[in-house]
Amino acid sequence: MQCLPSLRHMNGSLLFTVFSLIFFGLINSAQASLFDDILQALKNMVDCSSCHATLVTLQTAAFQGDDTFNSVFIQLCDALKLADPDVCQGTLSTTGPIIAHDLRSINASDQTAGRLCDALFGFCSSNVSTPFTVPLPPPKANNAPPVPPSERREPFQVVHISDVHIDREYTVGAEANCTKTICCRNFPDQAGRNITEPAEPNGNHNCDSPISLADSMLEAVNDINPKFVIFTGDVVDHANWLSNQLDVTNDLEEFNADLLLKVNTQVFPSLGRHHDSSPVNAFARKTSMTANDSQWVFDLESAGWEQWIGNQASDQVRHDSGSYAALVPETNLVILSVNTQYWYKQNFWLYDSDEFQPDPNDVLAFMVGQLQAAEDAGQKVWVIGHIPLGSEDIMEDQSNYYDQILQRYKDTIVGQFFGHSHKDQFQIAYSNYNEQTAANAVSAALIGPALTPTSGNPAFKVYDVDPDTFSVMNMRVIFSNTSDPSFQVEPKWELLYDARETYGPLVGLPDDSELTPAFWHNLTKVFEKNNTAFQLYNTFLSRGSLVKACDEACKSNTICDQRAFRSENNCDTPSGGVSLGRRDIGSSFSFVDDECEGSGIRSLLYEMRAKLQT
Numbered sequence: 001m002q003c004l005p006s007l008r009h010m011n012g013s014l015l016f017t018v019f020s021l022i023f024f025g026l027i028n029s030a031q032a033s034l035f036d037d038i039l040q041a042l043k044n045m046v047d048c049s050s051c052h053a054t055l056v057t058l059q060t061a062a063f064q065g066d067d068t069f070n071s072v073f074i075q076l077c078d079a080l081k082l083a084d085p086d087v088c089q090g091t092l093s094t095t096g097p098i099i100a101h102d103l104r105s106i107n108a109s110d111q112t113a114g115r116l117c118d119a120l121f122g123f124c125s126s127n128v129s130t131p132f133t134v135p136l137p138p139p140k141a142n143n144a145p146p147v148p149p150s151e152r153r154e155p156f157q158v159v160h161i162s163d164v165h166i167d168r169e170y171t172v173g174a175e176a177n178c179t180k181t182i183c184c185r186n187f188p189d190q191a192g193r194n195i196t197e198p199a200e201p202n203g204n205h206n207c208d209s210p211i212s213l214a215d216s217m218l219e220a221v222n223d224i225n226p227k228f229v230i231f232t233g234d235v236v237d238h239a240n241w242l243s244n245q246l247d248v249t250n251d252l253e254e255f256n257a258d259l260l261l262k263v264n265t266q267v268f269p270s271l272g273r274h275h276d277s278s279p280v281n282a283f284a285r286k287t288s289m290t291a292n293d294s295q296w297v298f299d300l301e302s303a304g305w306e307q308w309i310g311n312q313a314s315d316q317v318r319h320d321s322g323s324y325a326a327l328v329p330e331t332n333l334v335i336l337s338v339n340t341q342y343w344y345k346q347n348f349w350l351y352d353s354d355e356f357q358p359d360p361n362d363v364l365a366f367m368v369g370q371l372q373a374a375e376d377a378g379q380k381v382w383v384i385g386h387i388p389l390g391s392e393d394i395m396e397d398q399s400n401y402y403d404q405i406l407q408r409y410k411d412t413i414v415g416q417f418f419g420h421s422h423k424d425q426f427q428i429a430y431s432n433y434n435e436q437t438a439a440n441a442v443s444a445a446l447i448g449p450a451l452t453p454t455s456g457n458p459a460f461k462v463y464d465v466d467p468d469t470f471s472v473m474n475m476r477v478i479f480s481n482t483s484d485p486s487f488q489v490e491p492k493w494e495l496l497y498d499a500r501e502t503y504g505p506l507v508g509l510p511d512d513s514e515l516t517p518a519f520w521h522n523l524t525k526v527f528e529k530n531n532t533a534f535q536l537y538n539t540f541l542s543r544g545s546l547v548k549a550c551d552e553a554c555k556s557n558t559i560c561d562q563r564a565f566r567s568e569n570n571c572d573t574p575s576g577g578v579s580l581g582r583r584d585i586g587s588s589f590s591f592v593d594d595e596c597e598g599s600g601i602r603s604l605l606y607e608m609r610a611k612l613q614t
């Protein structure tokens, strides 16, 4: 499995030969000079301003039509052997037209172009956010937070599952050692090859989840007997280059049916990222003149989720671009599920206008409306969504605006839950990010691990929840060990760790205390001093499998990221260029890892540039 092919295999003279071949063999003379211009532009791109200049050249290609635009990049991708030909073709022909549309719609010198540079090449990232004050109703004068109950009642359990990435074409016996993003499928271009590593029944680290693995997890989830289940998105496999609406529709419907069949309780889902739309990542804004093409996803999930979330919330999914709010029956707790896709840098529909849009599709306004209603009704809220707001791949703008909403409603929002990174992580929000102290910690987002084995052992989380405050009292991670001989026969689901038992004594957590934001902050202080404890966390990130070594620099980045619910405060900013900047030092959530999960086109373009400059 390869996300980013190694740069080492191609030296300068080989590159020269490849280009000569393209020049004289594959491209007509009209396209040749355009092609050459693009090569030069990619070679010359070293900083934000040269990235803007490159976009001017790419614009010229875009104005010649989608076909020309795609074909130049597909041929480059093939010539540089950035991926298998079917991957080059599929990735660029689905996402290429959106980028070409962007380039035709914007001024290559302006700020939207800067944002596109950031999304495609990692340049201009420090220069593209726009201050904006979210309109917020003022708090009521007598809005004091309720006093916590003196005697705690028995907690109830909630299960958090995420990033299931089920590959419904997973084939036992197919090649598990292939050259694509995921393996264990009978890809047409591999027909007739001898298999070096046959796929086993229940999964492989090079492959997305087989149906049997997903079923096994859902049975384990049901055995916990939770009050309800939250699902933070990403249903579809990583074969992005093959993604089409029919397959995605089928995958989403099948997973809803699986959940209904296997889990005897209510499920509160949220929309996933790229994989849950087609082409990947493509959620057009409603202001786009071209398309409204994600409405089918909202319609589909509106119908699919109604059985759990009720008809009012189901209407919201349809009319509010995939977000909804639903009261958990017999409680005072509202689940506010937000579609984070309009804040995701790799949703390339976000770059098709020079007009600054602080709140695409009014998702933030929807949140404010629902939070105000909950505050008025004296309810508590859990926000669930796919992409955590502190990550490098989220727009700094909307992360900042979301944080403003969080600060305003910090007494109403008693939990935040996300997925997407595939890792077991947390991110802390502070009332003052310049003074990151326990007293200033206002919220902690808990990030769920993935089912798909591509980034570690398959896992899910179980929370013990106080029935009065709806705060998390404890968190346990349940995993299945892919290295255990029984895994391929029948996956066993067992406790990896119990947060209260493992971390409580290190922090000095009182017996009846919740896992408060201050607790998570104090844990980061422990990690600073106690490397053994930090290394334990580092092992838990990927559930004890595919663990990446994390040295002092990586550790300091990781702790910085834990304290960055707002993405402008994280330490992940890619500097652009061949050096991947601070991330390259070895953050445990590295840039390259991230690319494996991206749309594919960013890693292709990034790599294209890097190869041309070696």
Ligand SMILES: *[C@@H]1O[C@H](CO)[C@@H](O)[C@H](O)[C@H]1NC(C)=O
Binding pocket: 048, 049, 124, 127
């Ligand atoms: C960053 O933005 C500032 C202010 O808009 C501008 O003066 C500067 O040239 C920009 N830098 C780059 C590298 O684009």
Ligand SMILES: *[C@@H]1O[C@H](CO)[C@@H](O)[C@H](O)[C@H]1NC(C)=O
Binding pocket: 107, 108, 109, 110
């Ligand atoms: C593009 O933006 C630049 C910088 O903001 C500006 O100077 C230029 O006039 C714009 N071009 C067009 C065609 O609007």
Ligand SMILES: *[C@@H]1O[C@H](CO)[C@@H](O)[C@H](O)[C@H]1NC(C)=O
Binding pocket: 192, 193, 194
């Ligand atoms: C597959 O392996 C067999 C037996 O080792 C060998 O004879 C055959 O040539 C191989 N086929 C390919 C396509 O490599």
Ligand SMILES: *[C@@H]1O[C@H](CO)[C@@H](O)[C@H](O)[C@H]1NC(C)=O
Binding pocket: 177, 196, 197
């Ligand atoms: C995986 O495939 C590569 C090349 O196709 C081969 O060199 C390697 O030995 C294979 N690995 C295993 C475990 O079979």
Ligand SMILES: *[C@@H]1O[C@H](CO)[C@@H](O)[C@H](O)[C@H]1NC(C)=O
Binding pocket: 286, 291, 292, 295, 318, 319
């Ligand atoms: C997009 O979908 C929404 C919700 O169904 C609808 O109200 C709107 O008219 C649609 N816009 C376009 C341009 O089709």
Ligand SMILES: *[C@@H]1O[C@H](CO)[C@@H](O)[C@H](O)[C@H]1NC(C)=O
Binding pocket: 438, 507, 508, 509, 513, 516, 518, 519, 522
């Ligand atoms: C966090 O640490 C501070 C300072 O040591 C302490 O006052 C506070 O009680 C701790 N909070 C929790 C929840 O552990």
Ligand SMILES: *[C@@H]1O[C@H](CO)[C@@H](O)[C@H](O)[C@H]1NC(C)=O
Binding pocket: 502, 506, 530, 531, 532, 533, 536
């Ligand atoms: C450091 O963490 C380890 C692992 O959790 C723990 O066993 C040890 O007691 C801690 N050391 C100190 C000084 O707290």
Ligand SMILES: *[C@@H]1O[C@H](CO)[C@@H](O)[C@H](O)[C@H]1NC(C)=O
Binding pocket: 481, 482, 483, 484, 485, 543, 544, 545
């Ligand atoms: C998984 O199983 C292997 C093989 O039995 C063992 O070495 C490893 O420690 C286990 N991993 C975890 C996290 O328990």
